Amino acid sequence: MPFSQSGVLVPRSGDDPVVASAWERFLQHQPLVGEGVRSVVLASWQRSRSEAVDPARHAAPAAAAERVRQMQLQNRDLCDAARPALDSLRDILRECGTLIMLCDPGGTILQLNGETRARSVGEQVNLSTGGCWNEDVIGTNAIGTAIATGAPVQIHASEHFCLDVKRWTCAAAPVLDPLTRSLLGVVDVSGVKETFHGHTLGLVVTAARQIEGELARLDVTLHERLLARAIDHFIRYASDFVVLVDSRGRVLRSSGNAQAVMETHGVRLPLLQTGNQVPGLNLALSDAERGCQRAEWLRPEWLHLVKDHDATLGTMVVIPLRAQTNRTTLSPLTTATMSLGGNDPFGEIIGASEILAATKARARRIAPLDLPVLLLGETGAGKELFARALHRAGNRVEGPFVAVNCGALTRELLASELFGYNEGAFTGARRGGLRGKFEQADGGTLFLDEIGEMPLDMQPHLLRVLQDGIVVRLGDTRERHVSVRVIAATNRDLQNEIAARHFREDLYHRLCAVSLQLPPLRDRPGDIEAIIEHLNDKLARKYGCAPKRIEPAVYQALVSYRWPGNIRELQNAFEVMFALSEGSVIEVSLLPSSVAQVEGSIPIATSTASPAPISRLDDIERQAIVSAIASAHGNISMAARSLGISRSTLYVKLAAIQTQPGSSGSRA
Known part of the structure; x- marks a missing residue:
């Protein structure tokens, strides 16, 4: 039978003379039939020839030092996430005489490590920091071919396209964005051809998966912070079309009338769907680069940076819909909650577990008391959902429900948001002044989320309003009486905060007339399936399609995961899966890597099915x-x-x- 390696993933060093002869015939445009050249290599040779790569090229091009520093800064998240995996590879390969590299999506080496002798040899062909190893400039090589194919690859000796690179052997694996699955970079291990070993490919694949797992973990943490800081924007701009974009320009959440946006501004809505990357909103790029990439329809005045202290977490895109009014009191979530919950104020809180049933029963008893309530629970456990249910089940249901995130605003902004201000109170103050949240919530409920984040010097002002029911706007002397039920929430241990003098004890007792501890999702795994079904129906209405069928293995993975971000994390993960599923089925391949638990594992197949009996x-x-x-x-x-x-x-x-x-x- 003819000799062919088309299905072989790892090259064989003994075949190098055969490949070398085939390469010479390829350059002479002679047909290669049964020559023993792997299909991935032959396809790369053909791409290299179509790009007019000179096979006699001595070395890869190199970027200037300043440009390399800019690229490292732009890819800082990738570099930080890759550090543990690359350190582990360095420890494993310390005595092997190889180089370990991390490259950007264009094939430029951002980081390089290895022994001095190997680095000295690598510098001769610019296999060094700043070297660009894309196929279109240096031909077939593991870095460039992994980028071109989007798959792990090992390239050995004569399989390289350029003559002076043929003394090398290399293995590379792409690193993909956990959310968009777009290419973020490449991990590569290279050495002179005598260092070849088949296990190198498995090592770089493992490192790439570990980096993806770390990026997914960091994404969950950062997205939780971003969503927490942005929730007040969704309420404030409830009448507009609002899109929340993370620091890398990826859409996390949107809200509003999509059809009105298309008709009013001609915005191409597929660009703003969850998971897509919006050009011009990657905050790692310079202002000039973002400006060049930004689409003409994306007006600068629509963009609002979302910050957490000194860190910029993302961008809120607020597209105005002037035909609609009423921006201040109720968000779309309120309307959805009221309609979906029916006559039961707690109907939107899904689950029948014993611990949740006990929590809801206590909440029903608390609701009509008209006392301040302190909701305690982890991030994403549903504190705002319970707060809205308490309002709807209480005696102020006809009044407004107003929410404010105490951790999302600076001291000055928080003061003006809570208490309002008079015209001329400060530079930029709105003509006619502004009613604060206490005045807006008069006769209803004020929800103070993340109360544990409130600055210490702001707390006496809040305490006075709670004690006296009197609000004085900034820049004013007039006292305004308000009647408001306050529901506060925190994921902090306020007793510890009091002991550390970060929170006033008298304010704690004023807020905590009665408390309600919300259970984390991991303590009620039996509710996860019901929550998923609820989300499936809800998202079907949102996206205008039928509910999707969910593979049993997906259910198993979602139920087995511990959900450190609780219901909010589950909701975000499931919405991404729902939106990205192309057909009517949500498959295992759509599971986030953190849920699928692939990070750090050696690429050997596992299965959720019952294992066969082991006898060998x-x-x-x-x-x-x-x-x-x-x-x-x-x-x-x-x-x-x-x-x-x-x-x-x-x-x-x-x-x-x-x-x-x-x-x-x-x-x-």
Whole structure:
């Protein structure tokens, strides 16, 4: 049979003379039939020739030092997330004479590590920081070919397109954005061809997955902060079309009349769908670069930066719809809650677990008391949902429900938001002044979210209003009487904050006439399936389609995950999956990497199905190795110690596993 390597993922060093001969015939435009050149390599050679890459090119082009510093700054999140994985690779390959690299999506090397001798040899072909290894400039190589194919690849010796690079062997894997699945960068391990080993590809794939897992974890944390800081904007601009975009320009949430936006401003709404990246809103870029990328329809006056202390977390795009009014009291969430909840004020709080039922029962008893309530619970546990339910079940249901996030505003802004101001109170004050949230909530309920974040010097002013029911606007002397029920919420331990003198004890007792502890989602896993079904129906109405069928494995993954961000994290994750699913089924492939728990694992196949009986000794050994590496989160040294073998022995066994039929090591 003809000799072909088209399906082989890892090259064989013994085939190098055959590949070298094929390369020479390829340059002479001779047909290659049964020449033993892997299909991924031949396709790359063809791309290199179509880009007119000179096979005699000596080295890759290099960016100037200042440009490299700019690129490192623009890719700071990627570099920070990659550091633990690259350090682990460096420890594993310390004695192997190889270089470990992290590249940007264009193939430029951002970070490089390795022994001095290997670095000196690499510099001869610009395999160094700032070198650009895209296929269109230096031909076939692991970095450029991984970018071109979007898949892990190992390129050995004569498989490279340019002559002076053929003394190298390299393996690379792409790093993808956890939300958009777009290319963020590439991890590469390179060395002179004598350092070739088949396990290198598995190592770089593992490192890339670990980086993606760390990026997903950081995204969850940052998005929680961003959503918490932005919630007041959604309420304030309830009559407009509002889009929340994170610091990398990715759409997290939108609200408003989409059809009106299209008709009024001609905005292309697919650009503003959840998960998409909006050009010109990547805050890692300079102002000039963002300005060049920004679409003409995206007006600068629509953009509002969302900040948390000194950090800028993202951008709120507020597209005005002037035909609509009433911006101050009720958000779209209120209307949705009232309609979906029916006659039961607590109907929107989904779940039938014992702990949730007890919490709701206590809330029903508290609601009509018209006393201040302090809601305690983790981030995303549903504190605002309970606050709205308490309002609807109380004696002030005909009055407004007004929410303010005490942690999202500076001291000065918080004072003006809560108490209002008179015309001329400060530079930029609105003509005619502004009613504060206490006045807006008069006769109804004021929800003070993140009360534990309120600045200490603001707390006496709040205490006075709670004690006397009197508000004095900034820049005014007139006292205004208000009748407001206050519901406050925090995820902090206020007793500890009082002990640390960060929170006033008298204010705590004024706010906490009665408290309600909300259970985290991990304490009521039996409710997750019902919440998912509710979200499925709700999102179907939002996107104008039928509810989607959810694969059983997706349910299992969602129920098994601990949800540190609670219901808010579940809602965000499921909405992304719903929006990204192209058909009528939500598949396992759409699971966020943090939920699928792929980070730090060696690329050997696992299955949720019941395992087949193990009867062979090598099967038992294989399972022990997989379990040890999983327990060590991909740390080879730790896994070897737990197995009682040396690291080099574990490498040999890993290489053997990856060549076994049916193992994902031969497919990764």
